[in-house]
Amino acid sequence: MSTDRASTQARNARGVVPFQPYDPVLKSPYAHGTLVFAALRSDLDRPGLEAWLGKVDGLIQTLRASTDEDGARRATVAVGFGPTLFVNPTTALPRFGDIQPPAGFARLPSVPQGAPVSADVVFYLVATAEAEIARFIRGLADGHDVVSLALESGYKSRPDRDAFGYADGLRNARDTRNDVVFVDADRNPDEPAWAVRGTYLAYMCIRQNASSFDALSPEEQDRIVGRDRAGRRLDLQAGTDVRTEAGFTGDVPPVCSHVRKAGPRGGPHQDAAQIFRRGMPFYEVDANGQFGEGLQFVSFQASLDQFDVILNRWMFNSDFPTTGAGVDSLFGQGHASIERWGFYFVPPDIDGPIGTGMLKAPPVARPTKxxxxxxxxxxxxxxxxxxxxxxxxxxxxxxxxxxxxxxxxxxxxxxxxxxxxxxxxxxxxxxxxxxxxxxxxxxxxxxxxxxxxxxxxxxxxxxxxxxxx
Ligand code: HEM
Structure with missing residues (x-):
């Protein structure tokens, strides 16, 4: 890595990837997740932003310091800045002066369904003690800088299963996780120096349609996902290691099944298009008293191009992987639909308050040999x-x-x-x-x-x- 661009001594963004080998919060079946979408007052100036980031940093430190009787952490948070923190959406002018926005915000991926969530900052909190989340949000709401909050929640299970009961996260980036997730000075030279070791957070609230899915036979359901509920890919023997699965041939699983559309492999260049998924299922009872469920989809990636390829070039491209294949059956057949979405940037971990790296003057680019x-x-x-x-x-x-x-x-x-x-x-x-x-x-x-x-x-x-x- 070039020392010039990494000179801010930044560390990988916190609250993003689980600690290994066992994260007491992110891997806990007892964990609860909340996404908090915050809007800041429109007249907040740059000193006001800096002061607010200092206050947020205090809340983060308190959250992270909370441990149980065995010393295990109870809560974690990833903080993401939305495009509107950088550019005033009404005037299209920089909102807080000369801050260089993350490069990916210049052209956001299109999302084929739903509507954007408007938020300046998102907090992705996960806790084994929900009281920690309540305390954090109370602290955020305190004062006049945050003018509105919106919440989305989800739950953890172990092993991870989606709302339809399928094992989820099996083929998530693992050995190359840090390369998939964190901005690197060499691989992502389009990013400002302050963003190195940060990551993009892509969020989608996806509703799952249990009545349409439940109307199918278990075999038809498996063909939509491309795996059975235990995670076996439909063309492979039970017990096949998901990490060594070969490329797809023939028409099993179907070319429009979810895993074949979202995770093609065997192609010479496709393995580079990966994201780290860290969503959670959710359930709710709506204002009409009706039960609903789905996925709070969250993925982390070093470049929004990675996300764009998977969502738009593969899943929603009806000519991928073959001409006329159709869009991903989960969505194409109406078993899932995207309702809300947003893109955020999680800044790297630095010695000062979170995010304040972007307020400093960028390092002077020195000629190199x-x-x-x-x-x-x-x-x-x-x-x-x-x-x-x-x-x-x-x-x-x-x-x-x-x-x-x-x-x-x-x-x-x-x-x-x-x-x-x-x-x-x-x-x-x-x-x-x-x-x-x-x-x-x-x-x-x-x-x-x-x-x-x-x-x-x-x-x-x-x-x-x-x-x-
Ligand atoms: C409600 C909607 C969704 C459900 C129920 C769902 C469920 C699943 C399941 C059960 C798997 C197989 C196990 C695994 O490898 O983790 C999977 C894989 C995957 N999903 Fe989804 N998913 C949904 C939406 C999405 C979206 C919107 C994206 C991307 C934008 C996505 C990206 C992926 C990827 C990249 C894989 C791994 C494919 C592979 O390499 O085999 N999923 N999903």
Whole structure:
């Protein structure tokens, strides 16, 4: 990792991944979860924000200090900042002066159903003693800075099961979890320095339709998920290790089953598109006295591109993994629907109060002798709209301006990201040498490498009617 951009001494954001081997809160079947969505008063100024973050930090420290008689923690919290903390939605101007927003907020993933939750800050609290959550929220509500709060709740079970009774979380990122979750200075050079080791929180309240699902036979239900309730993938023997499952072949499980749409594997670039899911099931009785349930979906990822690929390029793309496959059956057949959603950024853990790293002047970028170039790939149609085709498999070669190759070729993953090896600083061009058919190669992009990382956006335009693009 480049020392320049990590110079804030930040640590991985807290309250995000469970402590290993057994997290007394996040792995507890007795835990209760609450998502608190807070709106700050519109006239809060920058000193006011700084003071409020200091107060929040105090609440966090109190929450984390609470332990049971065996010394085990009782509660944990991840704090996420929404886009409206950075940009005033009415004026489109920076809300608190010159804070560089997280890069992913420049273009949020589209969400095919539901409506956004408006919140400046989200608190994802989980506790084995709900009184800790109550105390925390009471502290938040105290004073005049928070003008409104909205709550969503969920529960933990062990082993984790979704509301339809299926084992959940089986194929969650594990060995590579920190790489999947936390912003890295080299892999995510588009992010401001203060964001390194933070993470994006994607939230969706998803209602599950028990009456439509219960009307199906158990075999039909399994075909929608792609696994049986115990977690066996339908084409594999019981006891197969989920970590060593091979790629999908044939039509079992169906191409539109949830696991096949959300977790294709075997493709050369797809394993890079991962998220760390940490949602919770919920139940409620609504204002009309009707019972309902679903999933408080929460995922953490280093880039919102990872989430976008899984939701939009795969699950809701009716031509993935094969032409005419249909959208993910959970949603396509009406057994689940997204009602509310939001995207937030959880800042890294620093020595000062949470989030105050973004209020400091960014470190001065110093020239370095070597560095890497990172590519962000987009493919658009002839109208400039994003395509849903595969973003993996575009290979690049850095050359000097006279065409001499420098370093080895490097290839995008399914997230559309690629990173070169370390090369000397200098003036170069980036040449696209392999392009999935029927696309044509983008024109070479000149760039100068001088500060350790250089980010290059490369966009291809798909020809009209290009299948999958
Ligand atoms: C109510 C809605 C949903 C339900 C009931 C549900 C349930 C499940 C279940 C039972 C599994 C299989 C076990 C596992 O690997 O964890 C699974 C896997 C998965 N789900 Fe969902 N899920 C829902 C929504 C979503 C959404 C909205 C996303 C992403 C945006 C998503 C992403 C994934 C991923 C990435 C996997 C792992 C696939 C694999 O690698 O095999 N799920 N889900």
């Amino acid at each position: 070597t560095g890497r170039v990172a590519v962000r790939k987009r493919v658009v149609d002839s109208n400039g709209n994003p395509s849903r085709g595969e973003l993996g498999g575009f290979t690049f070669q850095v050359t000097k301006l006279d065409g001499t190759p420098v370093g080895a070729p490097f290839t995008t993953d399914s997230v559309g990201h690629a990173i070169s090896e370390e090369i000397p600083a200098g003036d170069y061009q980036l040449v696209e040498v392999t392009v999935p058919p029927p696309l044509g190669a983008a024109a070479p992009t000149p760039f100068t490498l001088k500060n350790g990382q250089e980010l290059v956006h490369v966009t291809n335009t798909a020809p009209a009617g290009a299948n999958g693009y």
